[in-house]
Amino acid sequence: MKPLSWSAFGKYVSTAGPETVPDLHCVGDDVYISGKAVVSSIWVRQRKLGETGLHLGIVYDTNELVDTAYAAAIIAGGTDEGAPAAPTYFASGYYAANVADFDENRIEFLHKA
Structure with missing residues (x-):
């Protein structure tokens, strides 16, 4: 993903919210990660x-x-x-x-x- 300026960005831990929201992991492009704009990102979660x-x-x-x-x-x-x-x-x-x-x-x- 590095040639596309994408990298691992963050994680949302499910204990921070309701039981219906699972752990989430994110990869995104440089603009998304910088916080300058909402552009390209992918959030991945493990199925139950x-x-x-x-x-x-x-x-x-x-x-x-x-x-x-x-x-x-x-x-x-x-x-x-x-x-x-x-x-x-x-x-x-x-x-x-x-x-x-x-x-x-x-x-x-x-x-x-």
Whole structure:
């Protein structure tokens, strides 16, 4: 990943938040890691026993767009896994909503102010 200016960045330890949030590990590009902008990053988590699917995070420019994407996903038949909110266990300015699709893929709509 180094030729692409990507490197390991951080870890979120699940004991800092609710039981539903697993340990997370991040790799990101130099701009993301510097904190100058929200651009390219990948957050990886270990699945729980018996869990399938993947977790995909989609970054939006505003909280209102997160709300709109979440509502559309629920109308399309997605399962609520966390209504739009600003969880205090992540970074300040973090706003997100989560749904699961028919194949148990988890989709997170988020805005980072």
